[in-house]
Structures are given as structure tokens and as C-alpha cells.
Amino acid sequence: MASPTNGSVAVELNPILKPLNWLLGTWESDEPGEGTYPSIKPFRYTEKLYFSHVGQPVINFMFNAFHAESNKPLHRECGFIRIQPGTNRVAFIIAQNSGLVEIEEGELTGNQLKLHTQSLGRISFAKDPYVQQINRVLQLRSDGKLEQTVSMATDNQPLTQHLHITYRRSS
DSSP: OOOOEETTEEOOOOGGGGGGGGGOEEEEESSOEEEEETTEEEEEEEEEEEEEOOSSSEEEEEEEEEETTTOOEEEEEEEEEEEOTTSSEEEEEEEETTSEEEEEEEEEETTEEEEEEEEEEEOTTOOSSOEEEEEEEEEEOTTSOEEEEEEEEETTEEEEEEEEEEEEEOO
């Protein structure tokens, strides 16, 4: 994967991030993903993921989802991924356009990340029901596609799968 540039100088990947270098680049949904939850109508969506670095010991990311039929913007997430040096412990620090701010922590095993909510914050005027927990699995499959499954619990629903989608690397 090509390194980003700072002016005209290529920036090397921080060695701490080498176990996560399989994420780097741009990923686009192969086919529309499926969104379901007991309190909403099922929907299909497309999504583009961007993972980059600037040489620091963090990966920058941005997730942009769109309604599959209308192409209307939906969910947005951006933030940073850190790995605890010398371990397989990983943290996602996430800000969402819904007003939710989250820290997900978990483990990296090969080309799979399993994460769960460590901490949540929300804007004072967030919509009910409030998200209480998120579990996320990101994995690079043997066919080179990236797969993501997100489960969610709210004030009035137990932990339930909410999103599932696969992506192909586009750059």
C-alpha cells in the first residue's frame, strides 16, 4: 500500500501499525449491505470506508453510508484506531453524525478485529432510544473482501445484529 505524502515526502507507516496495515486504503461496498433492527424498517445501504495514516501510531478512518435506492446520505463515522504496543489490543475512537461518541476496544487476531463498547457519550438532545452498546467485527476474508458486522443494544432492545456488509478495495 502506498504511503501518504507530506508535501513531496512519503510518510512511512509507524511500525506499531503493521499488524493493521491490511485495513489501509479505500473500501467500497460490493453490494448493498443489510440494515435491520427490531424498532426500524429493514433497509439496504452502500458504504465507503477510508483508512489512512500520517506516520503517527494511529490509523485515521472515515465511514460514509448512503441509502441504496435514493443515495441519500445516512450514517457517518470518523475517528482513529490505536493498537496497544506489544499486544493485540485495539481501540477505535469514534464520532458519529448522530451525536454519539464512542470508544470500542477489543482484539486483533490475524486479519480480524472484534470490538465492543468501552465508553459512550452523546449530545444532550440525542434521540431516544439511547444506544447502550455496540459490538463490531471487521475481517479481511480469504477472497480479499472486507466484511463488517455491527450489533447494537439500546435502552429498549437487547444486543441484536444491526448491520452487515462486504467491501472491495478500490484503492
